[in-house]
Amino acid sequence: MRSRTIPERTMLVLATLCAVMTAGRADAKVYEPESITLANGMQVVAITDQRVPVVTHMVWYKVGGADEAPGETGLAHFLEHLLFKGTDKVPSGQFSRTVSRNGGDGNAFTGYDYTAYFQTIASDKLSLVMEMEADRMVNLTLDPTEVESEREVVLEERRSRIDNSPGGLLGERTSAALYLNYPYRRPLIGWAHEIKALTRENALAFYRKWYAPNNAVLVVAGDITMDELKPLAEKYYGVIPARALPDRSRPLEPEQISARRVEFAHPQVGQVSWSRRYLAPSRFYGESERVMPLTVLAEVIGGGATSRLYKSLVIDRKIALSAGASFSGSSIGPGTFSFYAVPVEGTSVEALETAFEAELAAILRDGVDSQEVARAIKSMKASAVYARDSVTAPARAVGQALAIGRTIEDI
Template sequence: MIAGFRMACRAATAAAMLVLAAPGFSGGEHAALAAEKGVFFPESFTLSNGMEVVVINNPRVPVVTHMVWYKAGAADEERGKSGIAHFLEHLMFKGTKEVPAGAFSRIVAKNGGRDNAFTSWDYTAYYQNVARDRLELVMRMEADRMANLQLTDEAVYPERDVIVEERRQRVENEPDDRIGEQFNATLYVHHPYGTPIIGWPQEIRSLTREMAEDWYKTWYAPNNAVLVVSGDITVDELRPLAAKYYGVIPARELPKRDRVEEPPISAARRVILTDEEVRQPSIRRAWHAPSYRTDKDGHAYALQVLSEIMSGGSTSRLYRNLVVEQRVATSAYLGYGPNSWDDTSVVAGATPAAGVPMDKLEQALEEQIRRVVEQGVTAEEVATAKKRMLAEAAYARDSLTGPAQALGAAIATGQTIDDVENWPVRIDAVTAEQVNAAARAVLGQDNHVTGLLLPPKDKES
């Protein structure tokens, strides 16, 4: 799941690090500049039918990214109908009266562009990267399938078979994906984040055309969508086009986005998968954590800084201690993605160096977590991490697709444009005390889930 802003920042990491290392560059001066409000400097307006439109002007090349985000994903599905959000994503390419099945992508490609779509637990998004003078074409086609999708049994059921095969190849034949699926189901025993986005196999096979049409009619409305266009376009140029193609689609009454809450769980849990196909064993551990939207104690931004301290490059705590000094791991990480509608998680993990037993690696990882919980981080570590993060943010706008992804994901998960634009200011305000409080509150929990991916014992190195 995108944490949209982190995706945009990652795209800019290499450039940011080059600037930080350049002669004459003052990290403090750059941080002070980046900490001012503003990342992508978008403009926005709302159509009369309630559809929000966001424009990020970037005139460097005559190209645009056009994205439509629907505020509905796998976690909004009814129990027993897992995979319907992802299923409809596939079916959106099956055509309308104006654009027959399969023609959408062919037309985009014929006009020199590329297109795709993706589903998460919290949203579904469709995008095209095209030349500036082809923008109106893709807007017309995307608006057409928002309102006029036509599904037939002949189109629906073969596509369902395609998804069954996709699941078999990408999940059931891949040990890392299989343990990931079981790991999530153990971390979220009640909340729908524990259900795979692609769906459980027996439920995918039971999906019908009527279910897909019901999902489409329930969630695919302009007042439940966000249009984001990034690139060589201004808000004044886009406004009449948005009104012409999207503004004429009637708004519809939307259901409330109700979801069950994860019950309190006090026991640590373990998921172990041993498989002949495992070439690289690994360990992962996750703790429940607040997202931006659910954060009531002010931990979200502090957890981002903590993640940077623990695994932000070759000087981070985990890499330095586990890979360089102890040589028990070839890689180690601690990640946190705050862009979700409900509570999210902090995940730490590592892969062992050759000949290192998994129990030794687990102990070493646990020790690093224990140290940060009990001893905390220093003000110097926080200052260094913030400089890196702010430098990345300053370069995030250089990407064409990154800003559209960041803003779309943020709005679809309950944030505002102002939240995104204030990110540098809020990160810059994080203190060591706040990072330490967040570490204790999240990593100090004893209800974590540990996952071990292992080869058979006779194949362990």
């Protein structure tokens, strides 16, 4: 693995992509979200799709793993677990059982920039989940015994996903090498020794600091209109007082002046793999105008069986079992542009890396042609259209964008 910044030459390629893409901007929107803001500062969004009588209800908090204090890695994720431990009104475990008994399902997840809680349920049960979700926004009670037991659950999750996973272990070390100063370098689930040190008081302090209506976004997608959603949001969430919020400023990355290589051997690994990551702009970091061109470029270079890397390394030269690229720019902090490949038996990692660098050099030298860009955009549009068939995908896409600070107009 080598971590590098994208060279200036790449920007020339991306500028060409910008020019090619401009002609396609008059297309219909993927989603049509409607947004209001409650008196307490909570943003409320409705995405109407009345094909089936189902809704996905999501509450996104603008806080995640990158907002933890030094020495408290995993706290945002730990609190996500603890939010299911109940309130005086909804005892521990009752939230999930109630959703299940009413034919729905739900869960939660933590990212570096946000934490989200969601339920998918029949639209006539929406008020039920809204009442329970609003209750745990302010009324969380934590029994010390349950805090201790849940810490063990999180530690076991870490053991299964990271400590017993060679890929997970390598991923941790790769992130720690890629980001020199930005908090994305810390594991989202937390370092084991710091998880063990987390307390009930840590969790409650984090909860009271960040969990407030004016730091949250409510998104409801499916069989709902804003006229129907607004009175429900005001009834359940609008009565919760706003609170003063902490400063969310984060450290910046220093200038990248050297590549880093991470090699990891493990007895459980029978197949060598190779990857390379570059720091890149994101929606709110660096040259954000490059985000859409980079998204298209990733599709051109490594977005499937017709991409540059797959065709060259897998089909034509037959030195790789798989090859591709991806770009992640939907974040507050630095994004990443990643490449990966798995060599065939008899091909060394060094030979594979040399072949990859030749492909990358050709793109930097010659650029990409308009047909490649058109194919990539067509594929991406198709994926966006298919996403509309899910009641959950619109809520996730819009909620994530708003949680990192984008606007309805951006979306």
